[in-house]
Amino acid sequence: MVLSTVFYLPKLDQKYSCEYKEIPEPVIFPGCTVPLHGIDFPDPFHCRKSAVYKEFVNWSGRYLLATGIIVNSFFELETKTFKALIEEEPDVPPIYPVGPIVRTGSSNEVDGSGCLKWLGEQPSESVLFVCFGSGGTLTQKQLTELALGLEMSEQRFIWVVRNPNEKAKHGSYFIDDDEDGVDFHFLPDGFVERTKGSGLVVSSWAPQVEILSHGSTGGFLTHCGWNSTLESIVNGVPLIAWPLYAEQRMNAVLPADDLKVAFRVRENEEGIVVREDISRYAREIMEGEEGKMVRRKMREFKDSALKALSKDGSSTKSLAKVVETWKKLEQ
Numbered sequence: 001m002v003l004s005t006v007f008y009l010p011k012l013d014q015k016y017s018c019e020y021k022e023i024p025e026p027v028i029f030p031g032c033t034v035p036l037h038g039i040d041f042p043d044p045f046h047c048r049k050s051a052v053y054k055e056f057v058n059w060s061g062r063y064l065l066a067t068g069i070i071v072n073s074f075f076e077l078e079t080k081t082f083k084a085l086i087e088e089e090p091d092v093p094p095i096y097p098v099g100p101i102v103r104t105g106s107s108n109e110v111d112g113s114g115c116l117k118w119l120g121e122q123p124s125e126s127v128l129f130v131c132f133g134s135g136g137t138l139t140q141k142q143l144t145e146l147a148l149g150l151e152m153s154e155q156r157f158i159w160v161v162r163n164p165n166e167k168a169k170h171g172s173y174f175i176d177d178d179e180d181g182v183d184f185h186f187l188p189d190g191f192v193e194r195t196k197g198s199g200l201v202v203s204s205w206a207p208q209v210e211i212l213s214h215g216s217t218g219g220f221l222t223h224c225g226w227n228s229t230l231e232s233i234v235n236g237v238p239l240i241a242w243p244l245y246a247e248q249r250m251n252a253v254l255p256a257d258d259l260k261v262a263f264r265v266r267e268n269e270e271g272i273v274v275r276e277d278i279s280r281y282a283r284e285i286m287e288g289e290e291g292k293m294v295r296r297k298m299r300e301f302k303d304s305a306l307k308a309l310s311k312d313g314s315s316t317k318s319l320a321k322v323v324e325t326w327k328k329l330e331q
């Protein structure tokens with residue numbers, strides 16, 4: 001969907017004069033099975049007068065000049081979109097879905113958080129992993145709601161926590177958390193003690209790949225960065241989609257609205273996801289009937305991902321075409 005947006009941005013720029021979040025009707029891109037609402041466009045699109053947005057428009061036109069475009073996705077994940085771009089759009093250069101390309105196996109880093117040891121003591125598929133990526137931050141009010149929602153859900157969890165940030169949802173890119181000095185003073189009084197045993201609160205970093213591939217992990221509350229989304233698909237872990245910034249809202253549309261392998265959180269009028277809803281999402285993804293259906297669908301996409309990367313898989317064949325193109329360019 002993001003690539004479709006890039007190709008059609010010049011047309012959208014001409015069609016609409018308002019800000020994208022004010023577009024009255026949902027936008028449907030060729031091949032996309034679900035519409036995109038204005039609020040879900042990437043952050044740079046929400047200020048048309050900005051230099052960043054104008055640069056996006058300029059560069060989107062240059063994509064059409066490429067000899068080919070390699071995409072970290074796989075045909076079975078976005079079948080209709082790839083078919084539309086590859087077969088029905090003559091002006092679009094060749095598209096090569098070669099994914100999912102994600103890191104697998106051990107990172108060889110010392111797990112100072114103790115996550116993996118703790119996971120090994122939990123029942124199968126019983127733990128909800130909560131992580132907002134390397135940059136994601138929440139306000140103090142939202143951190144409090146998340147903590148109390150996790151506690152209210154009575155589900156096992158691993159939560160990678162960062163200091164609150166009142167100004168930016170990607171605040172961790174601009175602050176240096178002291179992992180050894182965090183005392184979680186910003187969490188509700190007694191929260192860590194009350195959830196001890198059923199929950200593990202970790203400061204700033206955790207071995208995400210190893211956690212998602214662990215048999216005790218049964219759900220992933222995520223910011224919907226594309227790497228995290230692919231990692232969850234490869235490991236068959238269903239999602240609670242909580243996008244924060246950049247293109248994450250657009251990324252969330254695919255698993256939540258199209259593939260139906262995620263629950264997407266809803267904010268109230270103040271932009272807060274309240275504790276009662278957080279508790280409901282956690283309970284449903286881990287033990288609810290709808291959660292079971294979501295889990296089954298995610299396992300199907302896990303199998304599709306493995307097949308795509310196999311010797312005769314779609315991504316392997318697509319990569320072979322890339323190699324052929326490079327060889328021709330060298331001649």
